[in-house]
Amino acid sequence: MSDDRKRQSAKAVSIEPATMPAGGWGSVSEVTHILLDQHVAGKDSRLLMRQNKPDGFACVSCAWAKPANPHPFEFCESGAKATAWETTSRAIGADFFERHTVTALESWSDHDLEDQGRLTEPLRWDAASDKYRPVAWDTAFAEIGAALRACQRDQVVFYSSGRASLETSYMYQLLARMYGNNNLPDSSNMCHESTSVGLKKTIGVPVGTVTLDDFEKTDCIFFFGQNVGVNSPRMLHQLQEARRRGVPIITFNPLRERGLVSFTNPQSPLEMLTGSETAISTQYHQLKAGGDTAALMGLCKAILARDDAAVAAGGQRVLDMPFLHEHTDGFDDFAAAVRACPWQDIEREAGLLREALELAADVYCNSSAVMAVYGMGVTQHRNGVQNVAMIVNLLLMRGNIGKPGAGVCPVRGHSNVQGQRTVGITEKPELAPLDKLKVQYGFEPPRKPGMNTVEACEGILARRVQAYIGLGGNFIRAVPETAMMEAAWRELPLTVQVSTKLNRNHVIHGKASYILPCLGRIEVDRQAGGAQSVTIEDSTACMHGSRGLAEPAAPGLLSEPAIVAGIAKATLDANPRVDWDGWVADYARVRAAIAETFPEIFHDFEARMWTPGGFRKPLAAAQRIWKTESGKAGFTVPDTLQGDPDTAGRDPDALTLFTVRSDGQFNTTIYSNDDRFRGVKGSRMVLFMARADMARHALSAGELVTLRTPSDDGVARRVAGLAVVPYDIPEGCVAGYFPECNPLIPLWHHAKESKVPAAKSIDVLVERMASGSAS
Template sequence: MSDKIEIKHDNAPAGGWGSLKEVAQILKQEEAIAAVGKVLLHQNKTDGFACVSCAWAKPANPHPFEFCESGAKATAWELTGKTATPDFFAAHTLSELESWSDHALEETGRLTEPLRWDAATDKYLPVGWSEAFAGIGGRLRGMDAKNVVFYSSGRASLEASYMYQLLARLYGCNNLPDSSNMCHESTSVALPKTIGVPCGTVVLDDFDKTDCIFFFGQNVGVNSPRMLHQLQEARKRGVPIITFNPLRERGLVSFTNPQSPLEMLTGAETCISTQYYQLKAGGDTAAIMGLCKALLAADDAARASGLTSVLDHAFLAQHSAGFDTFAEAVRACGWPDIERESGLSRAELETAAAVYAGAKAVIGVYGMGLTQHRNGVQNVEMVSNLLLLRGNIGKPGAGICPVRGHSNVQGQRTVGITEKPELAPLDKLAAQYDFAPPREKGMNTVEACQGMLAGTVSAFIGLGGNFLRAVPETGLMEPAWRQVPLSVQIATKLNRSHLIHGKVAYLLPCLGRIEIDRQGGVEQAVSVEDSTGCMHGSRGRAEPASSSLLSEPAIIAGIAKALLPASPKLDWDAWVADYALIRDAIEATYPDIFGQFNARLWTPGGFRKPVPASERIWKTPNGKANFIAPEGLDANPDLTLSGEHTLRLFTVRSDGQFNTTIYSNDDRFRGVYGTRMVLFMCRSDMDRLGFGEGDLVTARTPSDDGVSRRVSGLRITEYSVPAGCIAGYFPECNPLIPLWHHAKESMVPAAKAIDVCLERDVAAATAAA
């Protein structure tokens, strides 16, 4: 990590020597060369452990080194030789630690002992596990369950997630928000309406059979680098890859495979995107509308001339509903509106549409660049519309492919982590465990935040993650968080959510997935679900960071036993002693998904859950795949400012982070070193607004709700960004996002389109001078 701020853009490809240098650097930084080097050969292997970083699919025939730069960083981060012991907390008050950066906090190392906040000293003090469980259980018993939040990040295993949702429902609530609420909930809302499933339809084999790939709002080089292997192999077969993204991300421009000695020696690069369109932030619906308009026009012309139809009319007639209404909306939408809202020309969109029209099997890939918008659900519906026009769902080499973030965020939903009672098998759980599950809708992430602001949340239990840093409206949320009567955090490392705590606070350290989990001397295995709906076993390979650590299942069971009355239908201790029994219970609850769960746990490439849409079985109310016409093209229908000084901000991740985990303050892909307080802006906007390279500014989100939302000390740097748009880092820019600025229907925070104004930061500039 750099000691000083530098901006030095280059055109290095994703992967290559830069990737190896980054891995070597973090191994040294984390004092983990020996520990990590021993286990990396087992990462994402059938008999090894599932990466704790992204959720990209694990192949049946893996590479010798089936990990990427991001995955190696995540492994080094977890197996660091550094520890945050009770001595560390004895030397620092929490008020002091609040001034530390996200990177510095986690860089203190692995938590080793259970801790309880002491108000008199403002320090975390050691507490025994039994005392912690008794204290937590006792306080929860005196609360109304409807006011208690059970949050989970996407890294917990299927076994821990199943236990966690059962704990919440036995206690009496469906308050089970998770990181899906912050990223892909728009997918989970849109796709059941269009194709009848809440997840993608693509598996790894489809990348071998496709002849065209469309990318929307997904940064593969940072968020899922192992996917570059599939993209590189597709490009070598001549498959066109057409990308729509506001920034030219290195992983979608070129790639040098670090696992290829020839490429490393020669510096050979694979061009990933054959066409790259830098649309405006939030211009996705308009761009896809333009693609559809061009396809309809081409189909009209072909049919009038007696040529082969461009659209798959046989598929449309047999499998779809709503096409005529959608087509009418597309025809009525004018090109000037499409060009204005997308930031792309008609010629560009018609060129991309022509490639789509000539392909027999198309995969549509997308990420949070589509989901984190006011119209995020509509954006996903539009990708579905585009694919359905030519029958590109439910056939080999084609389908819709949402790329998930956390390594098991999709799996958590599969085993019941949801605030929506209609999505959980409550009748099955009732019979299985002899209780009456709550039927009221629980809180999602935004609603949990609203509850904290209103003072109605009594307790927050966090199974991993950095909730307070990940959510919007930071300026209001941090004071509200301190008023919550109880906060409990299950974690591996220290983060800001542990410092801005409830009136009573516990910090419970857990084993990481890469560590050997021994229960009664017997090694246990867990399981996860990847982005393609395949389940994988995962077995830890490294010795635990501390002998005092408990596993996530053991911690959940400890809280459950202290909180809930004993039940003859549920033996928490037996589950903790043998995780295979938890999998048996999961199978009993979800027999159609997890039949013979333990027997199939180590299937090479995983075993896939049923995805009816991949077989053209549409589990929608009308039994059809549905076209849904968009309500409009504007990405920000209720947060749009006027004037030449207004810019549309969208947040991004660096190659030195994964979600809220900051491995370093460097971002080599964008040429930023030593800081994360930057705003990327195009030269024309810099000239128009009178800003120069390195100028310090304050970003402000004007609104009429009386709340001041500002981030100061941001450094302007020139970058290839669409005019009128700027980019800044997540989570540093989260204070600019109003809590109410979220996706309609899904309530995902709309972090990819925030209209802001900039003003010179005189105070920061003076201090810097």
């Protein structure tokens, strides 16, 4: 978007006080509005009654767990928006592209692009007219296959979002490896790779240990950097039930997010009629952005002090010493580091007082089963892996992993982002069953490490990548370094997007570009073997069947498995052990192949896929079996309390920016420009700022500013036209929306070890614009 459009957008913004609870009539109003706005037919609106049900379809939005005994309305506002967005009556045909050149579409907003409706036929960009033109499926596959065969095999990227099913993901990773590389970056690289690395290293599994049942048995929940009201609203049911039992919920987050403040259950007639609210957090600590390690260090220090006092008094130990001796190593080194860490350093880096941390530690010490829930506010930092390890440290001190009601609960984003990793989507060859694939399919899998998301971007910027295949997602909008990436993207010889809706990755395209429109998960998938079902994995490592129920948006759409098979057949030499056509005809055959590759997880796959609540993959740490190098759960000594070591010697006028999502979006999909939980209407070009920082920079509410990154690498990174919004935010920190603020993130500014872009801690300078303000 041009700076002029950004200014116009900023001028349209209005700010109102936001005090409503999550859920309630506001949620009902939002769902009703989007169903009407997208012209969702009455029969399709009834689909919501089958959403996240054992005999229905898995939500295409977040990956939160699906209960065995669901609520009558087992969907949330975000999930209803996703369903309306996919089952919309709006559609894009060839006539749309006759009216609009691709260059003209570049000026459209993210919302306006997707709001045009469903893509209905395969398209190929025509350079002469600068328009997408219809192309036959067979022609598209043949041309894509010919181009891929001409590429250098290790310079092709196979990206996947978290939308694709287990069946599609398995086929896709096989396509990439039979093609000749492990270049399988995915959306995990942009969010929870810090979890995969940190948990694997400390407790031996790359995912959380908590199930829905644990919410019924816990007696304390700690929240770190996760906005439940926007990113996983169905969890509010578990939190409300926990609060009714008197379970304390202690939150650490820079912003006071409405979903962690109060909740009115839309499924309760009494609550809706009376306007009653459930207070969610019993303590709310607004730490500085990047202050997670320091806050956790303070909690651990306070816990150790209470244990020391108990020992001195001859009382019962606070620490679970039998657990520590039998199941952990490294505790003595960790305890020594904690004791040596000064409180003044903890307070400075956390932005919290010692008394506040001791108050939270008291609750922890008096609880016997503690869960730690966290999101990208923990993982998207330079020290994101260290943050995850510190959460593990906290839990291990009192044996809070591997017992009922306790454990670590990372909240994943897109609906099958965790599952695609389970079936082989990974750039790390050591994590893929390559030897098994070799025997099963009679080929030599590549052993060279592939590109993750950051490395794929580096390859694109260096003009090394020759082709990009995107299985869903809006990659160019989601990644850092927006300006440089868009310029380099146009130089890619080939870009292919498997999509349901138009987005920026279609209008910023390679020299040869194809859009391959696919069926959505909610739609009936009719193949030669009849109507097909698929499977996904939720955040708690449970597998679920999903059956499409809506009629397809257009008769010519292909399913994701059919598109992957079409590319594979056009690109790869024939292999008698891989019957792509047979797999497309009957997805049960794909599931049989998955079970053969991963028998420990997927044995009896077909029989178990419709288990109410899903069937869970084995997680050793949940049984206190530690598949680590030492054979025990490991304590980790943090390298530093700083969330962002890149800010050493920073400009004294610099602020720490962290990006947030609104209630009107899911990832890069923007449903509206409003954010009712923060009182913002009409624009996403806003900057949330503490009044003290506004005074220090002599800024007034609504004034338009430019943010720029003060890096010394010669790259100009700036976002102009942001309207200043006074907000309850820690001094020294500012917040802006993802993905609008992505141009400010240097590609090199990523988490150590995991390479997750550090979007939650960006050094920025604020500059006043020449004129203009928002209303």
